[in-house]
Every structure is written in C-alpha cells, then in structure tokens.
Amino acid sequence: MTDHPKSHTPKDSHYARLRRAHRDQAAGGPAAPSARPPKPQHAGRPAPADRVRLYGIHTVQAALANPRRRFMQIYVTRNALNRLELDENAAPCPIEIVEPRFLDQELGSDAVHQGVLLETAPLKPARLDDLGETDLVLVLDQVTDPHNVGAILRSAVAFGAGAVVTTSRHSPQESGVLAKSASGALELISYVQVTNLADALVELKERGYRTIGLDSAGDDELEPALDGGKLALVLGSEGKGLRQKTRETVDVLARLEVPGAIRSLNVSNAAAVSLYAARRHLKG
Numbered sequence: 001m002t003d004h005p006k007s008h009t010p011k012d013s014h015y016a017r018l019r020r021a022h023r024d025q026a027a028g029g030p031a032a033p034s035a036r037p038p039k040p041q042h043a044g045r046p047a048p049a050d051r052v053r054l055y056g057i058h059t060v061q062a063a064l065a066n067p068r069r070r071f072m073q074i075y076v077t078r079n080a081l082n083r084l085e086l087d088e089n090a091a092p093c094p095i096e097i098v099e100p101r102f103l104d105q106e107l108g109s110d111a112v113h114q115g116v117l118l119e120t121a122p123l124k125p126a127r128l129d130d131l132g133e134t135d136l137v138l139v140l141d142q143v144t145d146p147h148n149v150g151a152i153l154r155s156a157v158a159f160g161a162g163a164v165v166t167t168s169r170h171s172p173q174e175s176g177v178l179a180k181s182a183s184g185a186l187e188l189i190s191y192v193q194v195t196n197l198a199d200a201l202v203e204l205k206e207r208g209y210r211t212i213g214l215d216s217a218g219d220d221e222l223e224p225a226l227d228g229g230k231l232a233l234v235l236g237s238e239g240k241g242l243r244q245k246t247r248e249t250v251d252v253l254a255r256l257e258v259p260g261a262i263r264s265l266n267v268s269n270a271a272a273v274s275l276y277a278a279r280r281h282l283k284g
Helices: 010-026 057-064 078-084 100-107 146-158 176-182 197-206 244-249 267-283
Strands: 052-055 071-076 095-097 116-120 136-141 163-167 190-194 210-214 231-236 252-255
Touching: 052 057, 052 100, 052 176, 057 078, 057 116, 057 176, 071 078, 071 100, 078 095, 078 116, 100 116, 136 146, 136 197, 136 267, 146 163, 146 176, 146 267, 163 197, 190 197, 197 210, 197 231, 197 244, 210 244, 231 267
Parallel strands: 071 095, 136 163, 136 231, 163 190, 210 231, 210 252
Antiparallel strands: 052 116, 071 116
C-alpha cells in the first residue's frame, strides 16, 4: 500500500507558523508576529489661535444651527457633505471638499471626524448673570476629563438644566473633543466658567438655589435633600471628589444610595442620576 502525499498550500504554511509561534509564546518563547502592523498614531495639527475645530456630523450640524456661532471654514468630504444636507451655495462660510486622509492629518488619528471639520470662533463666555429663570444648574468642581464633561453637558440638556458651571482652571476649555463628547449639547446650554467656585456657590444661594454637594460620604441621601424650587447640584473631580472649601460652602452634602457591590459611580453617570432625581422633584 502506498501513502498519498499530503498537499501544502501557502495558507497552510502560514497558519502552521502562527500555531508554532503561539506554542512558543505560551512556553515563554518570542511573541507571535502581529498579523497586521498597528496604524501609526499622530496628534494632528494645532488649530489657529482664534479658532476652535469641531468635527463629527452631529456636532457640526448642531454648531451650524447655533446663531451665536461665527464660522470661518468647513473642510468636508463629498459623502459627508451629502449627510450634512448643506447647500454649498448657501453655506455660512467657505467650503473645501477634501479627502478623508486630509482630515486624519489635521485632526489626528484619535478623532472620529466622520468626514467633516468646522473651524469656528469660540463661543462667547457665559456668566452667572445669564442664568435667567432656570430652576436647575449643575456645578462641576474641577472635573478635568473633556469626555466626562461632554457627557455631563449632554445629560444636563436632556434633563432641562439651564447651565453647567465649572472653574476656569483645571477644567476643559471648548474643544473638538468636548463638543464631540457632548454630541451637540454644547450649543444648547450655557457653559459658565468662574474664577472662584466658592464665590459662585454663594452667588447661586443669593439667587435662591439650594446647593447640594454630591459626596459618597454625605450624611443624607439625595432625594430627601432635594428641597425648594431651584437646585444647584455640585459634583467633584474624577479622583478627589469635592474640595474641602466646596464641601464647606454648599448647603448640604448628600449621597447617591448605591446598593450594589460597587459603591461609587463615574462622575458623568452620577450627574445623570442626580439630574433625573432633581428634575422629578422639581416637577412634583
């Protein structure tokens, strides 16, 4: 009896090498070679000093609908222009049709630009005097991550807050990352930056707001602490929470009662939960 010779294709050899490399790695040998080399990372080019760069379809659509914006330039792919439903002849600023790789180079490898970049002047800074008759305000004590602040802005708009107040230092400025994380909310709510947060809390009290600091060690649960017709919820930074001066200035420290094994929430999640509770109280 004769043995039939086995046939080996290039694909068979490739997978055999990968299996050998995996066995070698498991035995403490050299790591298996990556099947595809990672894409090179780059940070993109800085925006001109007098401009903010916004990107992403929804973010740019919201900005273009904001009458408080002053526009300079739109860089957009042909496909993204169709998605924006923007008339080239009626655009509020010059439009340049570009390839996606141009936006990759301008914005960096981490930016999910969806084929559009809008250069605009920064929004005019909002002040506490701009609060008007809003009954719900969110105050951030040095929350530094623009992704968190963007998510908080979105929740604040969703639950009808009139402003998000934060410090001018140790807080994110208006940027493409912040606006993209806010998914259009930056255009719909006052983003107030103050020099001294304790002074701002005193001013909010004078305007009739009950200031409630969210703290996992607070003596009261949040719901019983909600009182009156105007509320200012105060949340601390991602790592340290509320600063001591802030804790001493608010009317009350309250905690979100969390029954599970994890006793604390990410600041953006805590903001959403507390805003929901505050809005229910104000409606009632």
